[in-house]
Amino acid sequence: MLEVRDLSFAYSPTANELFDGMSHVFTRGSMTAVTGPSGRGKSTLLYVLGLMLQPTRGEIYLRSEPVGLASDRSRSLTRARDIGFVFQDASLDPSRSVLSSVIEPALYAGRRRGQVAQHAVLLLEQLGVGGRSSHRPGQISGGQAQRVAVARALINDPAVILADEPTGNLDRDNAETVLTALKGATLGGRTVVVATHDPFVLDHADEVLEL
Numbered sequence: 001m002l003e004v005r006d007l008s009f010a011y012s013p014t015a016n017e018l019f020d021g022m023s024h025v026f027t028r029g030s031m032t033a034v035t036g037p038s039g040r041g042k043s044t045l046l047y048v049l050g051l052m053l054q055p056t057r058g059e060i061y062l063r064s065e066p067v068g069l070a071s072d073r074s075r076s077l078t079r080a081r082d083i084g085f086v087f088q089d090a091s092l093d094p095s096r097s098v099l100s101s102v103i104e105p106a107l108y109a110g111r112r113r114g115q116v117a118q119h120a121v122l123l124l125e126q127l128g129v130g131g132r133s134s135h136r137p138g139q140i141s142g143g144q145a146q147r148v149a150v151a152r153a154l155i156n157d158p159a160v161i162l163a164d165e166p167t168g169n170l171d172r173d174n175a176e177t178v179l180t181a182l183k184g185a186t187l188g189g190r191t192v193v194v195a196t197h198d199p200f201v202l203d204h205a206d207e208v209l210e211l
């Protein structure tokens with residue numbers, strides 16, 4: 001489903017090379033936790049898998065198609081259609097309602113609000129934050145915001161979800177809810193990749209990739 005072959009990345013010609021020619025298959029329908037010491041490149045790997053950074057060497061394959069070295073436009077399209085992101089601090093726009101935040105990535109993917117609003121409401125309900133649709137991010141808890149971020153990542157029904165320390169700022173109960181939501185996202189064959197130091201997430205991952 002999602003695969004890297006001979007992958008290396010450096011931020012500049014003089015910077016250290018990360019990943020050292022790594023090859024790995026991120027299995028369909030499973031959650032892989034990427035872990036390892038600080039600075040080893042966990043976040044960077046998510047940016048590379050998310051087609052925001054291009055490999056210095058090697059390639060990324062999505063459904064067996066090479067995607068990592070494609071043009072900016074092609075990578076943007078792949079990203080909008082096939083990849084959902086969840087960041088550590090939810091990164092919700094403070095000026096938008098929760099519902100509007102969830103709908104926004106669908107608009108980038110070329111769909112209209114009316115086509116996706118019902119799906120967005122359903123996702124928020126499934127994640128236990130249906131009652132928060134009209135709230136702003138400042139009016140909900142960190143755990144609720146992170147569940148909204150998961151709903152936002154799922155709105156385009158992406159093949160891949162990439163999450164960077166999604167439980168980093170959460171207490172155990174909220175971490176559990178977010179983890180359950182991410183594991184639920186693997187049902188139906190999605191590939192979920194989580195960069196994390198959290199032993200709780202590592203314990204519950206289907207696979208662990210140590211950098």
Ligand SMILES: Nc1ncnc2c1ncn2[C@@H]1O[C@H](COP(=O)(O)OP(=O)(O)OP(=O)(O)O)[C@@H](O)[C@H]1O
Binds near residue numbers: 018038040042045
């Ligand atoms: N935008 C950037 N420009 C240049 N170097 C960067 C940039 N972002 C990260 N780096 C460097 O790349 C290396 C990998 O960083 P990255 O944040 O991916 O590591 P990490 O394993 O996620 O670390 P942490 O566990 O501390 O979050 C580090 O040496 C970091 O300093």
